[in-house]
Amino acid sequence: MRRRLAAALITRYSDLATGKPTFDLSAALEILDSSSLEVWGRLKRLGEGDTMLASKVVKGNAEDRRDATYVRYELLVDKNARSLTKTADYELKTFYGQLQYIVRIKIPANQPSLPPSPDITVIAFGVLQQCKLTCSHSHGLDMHYYKDMGSIDVVDVTSIQCLIGRTRWKNEWVIFDRSGPLARGVAEYDDD
Secondary structure, rough: OHHHHHHHHHHHHHOOOOOOOOOOOHHHHHHHOOEEEEEEEEEEEOOOOEEEEOOOOOOOOOOOOOOOOOEEEEEEOOOOOOOOOOOOEEEEEEEEEEEEEEEEEEOOOOOOOOOOOOOOOOEEEEEEEEEEEEEOOOOOOOEEEEEEEEEEEEEEEEEEEEEEEEEEEEEEEEEOOOOOOHHHHOOOOOOO
């Protein structure tokens, strides 16, 4: 997990316009070694948002309760990531996954690899295991299907949007994205 957190630090401080990192993996590992890390079990969105739980820290989901460890998150993804010659071209993509850990990092002031700062910098990352989507609902509802879990993503906690609902259907899981059209009523007004 240490290397994944270091990679997330590199991404956090990379130049957004070019996608170029401002420091390498060894510098990121040095920053982590000089920082204090805490693992948290709960994360609450501000503004009366959802309380999300870290699955590897908080135990005990009853069978008759919603699993508050599955979330929706959004990331900027470089469409040209596989090309070394093209400049970065970012698009916002939505992902779904299980929140496993919440890691709070307190970075001491004036780290040589970071922009100058007289104060401690606090960053929080979510460690998530991605749901490997097989398809989405054909009529545009925010319902997505998956069978397996995919790779581990380490993301800034501000990317984590909300809880999602899930239910077992046949031999797949169906995700209900409560933040999209399924969450809101749409009013239609007649001008007559």
